[in-house]
Amino acid sequence: MNLISNFLANSAIKYPKKTCLITDNEELTFQELQKQTNDFSAGLKKFPNQSVISMLFENTAEFVISYLGILNAACIAHIIPSGISQENLQIQIESAKPNLIVSSKNFLDRFNNIEIDEIKEFSEVSSFKGDFEKREISSDDFAYLIYTSGTTSLPKGVGITHRNATFTTNNIVKVLGYNSEDIDVVPLPLSHSFGLGCFHTSLYTGSTFILQKNSTNIQELINSLEKYNATTLSAVPATLTKMIKDISDNDVHILSCLRLIMTNSTFIPTNTVTSLKKILKKGNLATYYGLTEASRSTFIIFNSDGKEKSVGLPAPEVKIKLIDDDGKIGKKGNIWIFGPNVISKYWKNTKFDKNIIDDWLKTDDMGYLDYDGFLYLTGRQDDIINVAGEKVIPQEVEKVVLELDEIEEAIVIGIKHEVFGQVVKLFVQKTRDSSIGISEIMSHCIKNLERYKVPLIIDFVNEFPRTEYGKIKRFQLRE
Numbered sequence: 428m429n430l431i432s433n434f435l436a437n438s439a440i441k442y443p444k445k446t447c448l449i450t451d452n453e454e455l456t457f458q459e460l461q462k463q464t465n466d467f468s469a470g471l472k473k474f475p476n477q478s479v480i481s482m483l484f485e486n487t488a489e490f491v492i493s494y495l496g497i498l499n500a501a502c503i504a505h506i507i508p509s510g511i512s513q514e515n516l517q518i519q520i521e522s523a524k525p526n527l528i529v530s531s532k533n534f535l536d537r538f539n540n541i542e543i544d545e546i547k548e549f550s551e552v553s554s555f556k557g558d559f560e561k562r563e564i565s566s567d568d569f570a571y572l573i574y575t576s577g578t579t580s581l582p583k584g585v586g587i588t589h590r591n592a593t594f595t596t597n598n599i600v601k602v603l604g605y606n607s608e609d610i611d612v613v614p615l616p617l618s619h620s621f622g623l624g625c626f627h628t629s630l631y632t633g634s635t636f637i638l639q640k641n642s643t644n645i646q647e648l649i650n651s652l653e654k655y656n657a658t659t660l661s662a663v664p665a666t667l668t669k670m671i672k673d674i675s676d677n678d679v680h681i682l683s684c685l686r687l688i689m690t691n692s693t694f695i696p697t698n699t700v701t702s703l704k705k706i707l708k709k710g711n712l713a714t715y716y717g718l719t720e721a722s723r724s725t726f727i728i729f730n731s732d733g734k735e736k737s738v739g740l741p742a743p744e745v746k747i748k749l750i751d752d753d754g755k756i757g758k759k760g761n762i763w764i765f766g767p768n769v770i771s772k773y774w775k776n777t778k779f780d781k782n783i784i785d786d787w788l789k790t791d792d793m794g795y796l797d798y799d800g801f802l803y804l805t806g807r808q809d810d811i812i813n814v815a816g817e818k819v820i821p822q823e824v825e826k827v828v829l830e831l832d833e834i835e836e837a838i839v840i841g842i843k844h845e846v847f848g849q850v851v852k853l854f855v856q857k858t859r860d861s862s863i864g865i866s867e868i869m870s871h872c873i874k875n876l877e878r879y880k881v882p883l884i885i886d887f888v889n890e891f892p893r894t895e896y897g898k899i900k901r902f903q904l905r906e
Contacts, residue, residue: 429566430589432499434596434630435461442607442633449637449655453488457633460491463553467496470555474502474526477568481505481525483534486640489549490617491626493529494571496552501562502526503586504571508618509534515582517541519574522584522775566590572774573620575719584774585719594767595722596627598742602726603687603713605659607633612657614639614648614666620719621691625661642666652681659687664695671702685710692716692725692738692804694822696829700735714738716802720773721745721764721788725802737801742766747802748787749794759795761808763787793820810901812841812849814879819851821901824882827875828853828868833861836891839882840904853882854904856891 435457438447443458455463471480480497482504484490497504505523507516520528520541528538528546538546570589574582599605611629613636615622629636637655639648642662648670652660660682662670667690670678682688683706692714703712716725716738724747727739741747745766751757765787773779782789791808805820812819821839828837836856841849853872857863865885872881892903 429593430498430564431570431592431627431630432495432564432589434627435464435495438630438633445633446635447630448488448491449635450486450488451640455488460495463492464495464499465559466555467492467553468500469557469559470552471497471500471502471527472557472560474500476501476562476564478502478526479505479523479572481507481520481523481528483507483509483511483528483530483537484549485509485531486617486622486638487531489531491638492553493549494617498564498570498589499559501564501568503569506571506573506618506623508616513537515574518582519584522574523572564589566593571623573618573623573719583776583779585770586772586774587719587722587770591722591768591770592624592627594744595624596631598723598726598744598768599624599628600632601743603689603711603728605629605632605634609634609658609686610637610655611635611659611661612637612639612648612651612655613661614642615661615663620717620722621661621663624722625689645670649678649681652685656684658685659689660685661689664690664693664699667703668696668699671699671706679706682706683708683710688712690714694826695735697735700729704729715742716804717768718764718788718790718792721766721769721790724764724766724768727801734797734799734801737797737803740801742768747796749796750789759805760793762790762792762794762802762804764790810840812839812851814841814849814851815847817877817879819880824851824853824872824876824880827872828855830875831863831868831871833858833863834868836899838891838899838901838904840901842884842905844883850883851880852884852886854886854888854891856888 439457439461444456446454447457447460448455480502482493494504505525528543529549529552532548566589568589569586570592572584572586574584605628611634613622613625617623617626637651687710711728713728715723717723723742724745725739725741727737748756748763749760750763751760769788793805793808795803806822810821824839825837828834834855835858838854840852842852844850868885892900
């Protein structure tokens with residue numbers, strides 16, 4: 428199965444009457460989803476192969492049908508996050524140059540001032556009267572286009588081929604043991620590669636996919652796990668941390684029935700890992716490291732081996748190398764990735780194409796390998812602060828600050844200084860009703876950090892500027 432569109436077709440043959448997708452207000456079997464996907468594809472028959480079709484939806488059945496319908500019609504799905512700013516929407520449309528935009532009714536007005544030949548509501552395409560004519564699709568054709576979250580710069584387009592995605596899906600199944608008996612609860616945006624990868628896995632194996640609109644309501648999430656007798660949960664570390672803060676005995680029981688909790692490589696507090704490992708008496712907690720450009724490049728299933736801060740070993744057929752400041756391969760430095768999951772080029776962006784050399788992707792993520800070959804992340808190359816010649820990795824300082832219970836979020840940047848070149852500045856978002864002050868934070872930092880790593884300036888913020896995917900925009904804090 429080297430095409431994403433084959434995932435649904437094969438599962439519809441194997442499990443026609445089985446529930447495939449459950450959303451807030453809809454439930455579809457594999458057979459029903461296949462029929463609606465084909466109907467949508469028929470509505471795109473005037474567009475030639477590899478036409479770009481932009482789509483803007485929340486986590487709904489409309490998203491799923493549109494996405495699979497676009498791929499089934501041998502076109503490229505340009506996936507736009509529902510929370511996108513108007514400025515970034517304009518940038519993406521100008522870059523993607525879609526032949527058509529399809530959207531839910533409530534998002535149509537977002538395109539009022541954007542020049543595009545054709546914009547249609549979902550129902551205009553899905554209700555097309557005509558037969559679906561199957562087209563030839565190559566595994567090297569682009570399947571979908573996602574723009575990166577832009578935490579350090581403006582978003583860049585990443586085109587993913589069917590081959591990239593099917594390779595990654597196979598690895599997820601191999602490493603984590605997903606199967607047709609699974610019931611997967613996913614409170615992740617399908618417009619992000621984490622959520623989309625989970626969806627691909629469910630389609631591939633023929634499991635049931637329960638799609639939540641968001642991850643902010645923890646009790647609603649717990650209720651879904653219980654209601655559907657879920658076997659797996661995929662969620663970002665922040666959701667898992669919130670989940671275990673004030674967990675009830677009943678919630679512990681519900682979580683303990685899961686065979687797998689999957690998260691991604693954003694910093695996971697050690698306490699979250701150890702707490703979940705205790706709860707999952709028979710199940711596993713796992714994480715992965717990857718980029719949109721190189722999805723699921725490493726995996727780790729946490730056990731009792733003391734590697735709670737690692738993002739694991741390279742995935743099957745994926746290679747990792749670290750290049751130090753002198754350009755030599757070593758145990759620490761800039762992370763480079765090689766494998767069938769890595770893109771061959773960016774979307775119409777020769778500037779970033781320079782980061783792909785001989786099929787190796789330079790990530791600009793920094794890390795190190797331990798004696799067993801496990802990878803650990805230390806931060807972004809762009810984020811490293813130079814204080815009088817001493818290198819400060821922001822995430823190291825942030826982890827120390829987040830040890831304080833009254834801190835919700837902490838972000839560190841470097842700012843110019845006449846004497847030291849740069850110094851550390853800390854932005855803090857306090858928890859609700861917190862009374863913690865600058866002196867308490869400073870005292871904690873002095874006790875737990877080398878002097879040059881201690882923030883010279885601490886600012887409190889009500890909220891951080893975030894991307895459409897919820898990631899904090901460090902570059903905007905610098906500006």
